[in-house]
Amino acid sequence: MKVLALRDAAGAGAPVALHPEVSVVRSSDPLRRAWLREVLGRLSAGGDLDATGEVEAHGIHFDLDGGSLALLGLDRPVAAVVTADDLPGHDATLAAARAAHDEATARRDRCAATLESCRQALTDAVAERDAATAALEELLRGEGAAREALEAASAERSRLELEITSALDEC
Numbered sequence: 001m002k003v004l005a006l007r008d009a010a011g012a013g014a015p016v017a018l019h020p021e022v023s024v025v026r027s028s029d030p031l032r033r034a035w036l037r038e039v040l041g042r043l044s045a046g047g048d049l050d051a052t053g054e055v056e057a058h059g060i061h062f063d064l065d066g067g068s069l070a071l072l073g074l075d076r077p078v079a080a081v082v083t084a085d086d087l088p089g090h091d092a093t094l095a096a097a098r099a100a101h102d103e104a105t106a107r108r109d110r111c112a113a114t115l116e117s118c119r120q121a122l123t124d125a126v127a128e129r130d131a132a133t134a135a136l137e138e139l140l141r142g143e144g145a146a147r148e149a150l151e152a153a154s155a156e157r158s159r160l161e162l163e164i165t166s167a168l169d170e171c
C-alpha cells in the first residue's frame with residue numbers, strides 16, 4: 001500500500017503529497033512534521049486518523065478512511081514510520097538539543113511579536129493621553145471650543161436681556 005496524499009481532516013494547511021516509494025519528511029515546522037509522523041504511524045492500526053487523503057494498493061486508488069483501511073486488512077498496529085531514533089548513529093541528546101533550540105527560537109519570535117504589539121499600544125495610549133491633557137488644559141484656560149461656547153452663551157444672554165428690557169418698557 002502507498003500513501004499518495006494526506007491532509008488533516010480540518011483542512012488546515014496544504015495537502016502533503018508523498019512519493020510513492022519512500023518519503024523523507026523535512027520541514028521547518030516541527031508541529032506539522034510531528035502530525036505527519038503520528039498520522040502515518042497510526043495508519044496501519046486502522047483507527048481514526050484525523051486526516052483525509054488517498055492511498056493506492058495493487059494499482060487501485062482508495063480514499064483514506066476507516067472503511068478503506070479495514071478493506072485492506074489494516075486492523076493491527078505495525079511499525080510504519082522510521083524515525084531518526086531508529087537509524088544508526090542517531091544522537092538523541094543532540095536531537096533533543098536541536099528541538100529545544102528550535103522551540104526557544106520560536107518562543108523568542110512569539111515574545112518579540114508580543115513586545116512589539118505592546119510597544120505600539122503604549123505609543124498609541126501616550127498619544128491619546130497627550131491629546132486629552134492638551135484638551136483639558138485648553139478648557140481650564142478657557143480657550144478653544146469652551147471659550148466659543150461661552151461667548152455664544154453670553155451673546156444669547158445679552159439678546160434675551162434686551163428683549164426683556166424692551167418688553168418691560170412696552171408694559
